[in-house]
Amino acid sequence: MYRFLVFLAVACLCVPVRTSQSSKINIVESSPSVLHQSISESTYDAWKRLIGEAEKTIEIACFYMTLTDGESLPPELQADKGIDIFNELIRANKERNVTIRVVQQKPSLYMLNKDLEYLQKTGVASVRVLDMKKVMKGIGGILHTKFILVDGKHGYVGSANMDWRALTQIKELGILIENCTVFANDLSKIFELYWLAAENQTLPAVLPDSLKTNFNINNPMVLESEDREQIRLYISSSPLPFATQGRVFDLVAVIDTINDAKEFVYFSVMDYGPQSFYTEPTFYWPAIDTALRDAAFRNVSVHLLFSVYLHYKWETVQHWASLNALDNVRVRSIRLPQIEELSVPYTRVTHSKYLVTDKGGFVTTSNCAADYYLDTGGISVVFVGSSMVTEGLRDRFLRDWSSDWASDI
Template sequence: MIINRLFIIIVLFFVNVNSKIISESTLNSCQGGTIQIAESIPLGLDISTNLSTHDAWMDLITNAQESIDLGFFYFTLLGGSDLDPVYGGQLGIDIFNAIVEAHSRGINVRIVQNEPSESFPDTETQTLAKLGIQVRSIDWVSLVGSGVLHTKLIIIDESSAYVGSANADWSSLAQVKELGIVLKNCPTMVADTEIAFQQYWNAADFTSLPINDWGSNYQALFNNTNMASLSLNNNNNNNNKNKNNDNDGSGTNQMYEMFLAVSPPQFQSTYRTGDIDALMDAINNADQSICITVMDYTPTTLYNDPNTYWPLIDNALRAAAFNRNVQVRMLISHWNYTSPIIPQWLHSLNQVDNIQVRWFVVPDFSTNPQIPYTRVNHAKFMVTEKQSYVGTSNWSQDYFTVTGGLSYNVFNNDFTNQLQSIFNRDWNSPYTQPIQNF
């Protein structure tokens, strides 16, 4: 870990000398590192995965040697404790206990969360704080004006990380469909991710955000014009291969280009790419295929009164399909809490040549009662023939302009094929329905 910290200091030195020039020491780095896709598959679905979110998180937390940084919207890992074990509540208990155990063996654990509310209380983080774990809450509305800290982020020993759709919630491990990226032993990229965490951590003590300049301590190490060049292995640590996948990765080290993007603009430090900019670049650079999985999609705001029109992404998708003949496929979630304003926009997109839209519907659990706010595809990713985008945000204006979120943007053919095969698996599964059904 001393070597890792020294490496990060060297990277920061070069970047601070000239942030537009990435140090040569970062090229071909992370030789022993791995990159994996972790998924949560709701219990009862006939879908398999190489690596579960639960197993990925347990591996990260239990193998921590020095530090664990957790950035999440809220914590309800113990929320399934009183339910019949068939619901999978034990998965959340495992993660909670692993955090406690890590703290007990001297690991420095830090948690930053959104300001607690009646809907999202801080009962569990209060318990962790009483054990001596450091917990901070961001009063997001006071700092940004509206929105929440919607990030889902784990950083271990400043060298491994998870970024994805899964909340620190037992149901995100057992009853909700999720997808994220796990980086292991890659201090190059994780150093840059740590900068984003440190913004959250320090912002919890701010009374106002910096105006246009976070200062040199928060400068991005990489962005969409200066990506990290990483030598990584995506063999899923020899986990069982998904028989439904067409391509699981070669099992050998390959070169990856990668960068982290953030939202909202108020958290874009110097040289940091905005999340909406990363997403738009991916759409606009596609020549053949765009495949999207996201829970909520609408070219509007979702949480304003009244909501307003915001066609930025919608226009880009239509232009890709109409002007460049890009084949666009969109897999959007339909569940008990789908906003009534969403279907009209999807029906409209489905009328455009080269665009196909389907619903993904997770059936009710086999046991009653049904648990509120579960049984949904909560994943948020896009894959083109050129790259992979895996984020924490739904696709409406609110998430990109006032809500705290992150995305990992990955350029590697095998990884893109792996994510594409996951999309194809879901697209062709029995859980999709024609857009006309709702």
């Protein structure tokens, strides 16, 4: 089955496309101030600059938007940063006439939706909701994607939701690529697919040729950084029906990245389990787990960093222990100090989702379980070969691995 998926992923090849201009590529992070971690650029600063400098268009694909629902909280929680980003969106449209489109997962009863309702009601943004369960014909799943696309030349992809907590109270990691029309154009194809699917809550039997991509495992785009380094990458997608012609399926991308490793695999993800999490009954799903075990068998050093938090799935710890028992595998958990004085749900967790090896890297919006790959909307930026970006991912992983908040299981 894996080989068949690889065939699908590389069915459309062409001569590699190199950008004609220098692109700026940064790893951006969120880190609660209590951790006292030094980061090169924060998610807040990256988003504020992207939105604040937008001239023509802003396109956002997100799970939900709750940028303003911390407005009544004490200032030390820095919820005002979410309000600031929200106001930047309003200013972009009202003061600079920037066209804003947002596609989000269909809201549920427990999920506030007042931010997007306000943006739509006031004409700031055109909003479509995507019911992934309906699109996937009742299988389940949600739109879990998180990206921002600006002016057809700048893009952010990462773990951070459009939520004030993701800016100040949760550890997040993403990739920001600026001044690169090749990357932005490819990312826009995924946005347009979501936008199209949200119109009638279905995927057309025949998709427009404009949604095809030429960039994949065998034919990555080549970006030239400001330091003149050539960085090879492509964008993968899930679930499989959303991996349009030429687009690599996320599952193929992550397994390929692991299989290419010769020396090390470092994997940081919030939730991990070789099973389904949200399907009833749950089922065993060893695809990525098997790739990690196979890497260890090849004498590749595998380090896995999983999150422990209020809502984590304790039953998956037995799987962590099974991996940890293997030669060449070490598993650690990371647990951040909690906000004791106030009840602020869904905070103080390492929400990052990325994998780095000596041969490449994989920055994704998905946790590691069957549901996220088989019926949930997500995307990944996949780096082919070592580069300054993969070195940066490695350094950040090792920083967290050796931090006071990480411990052996």
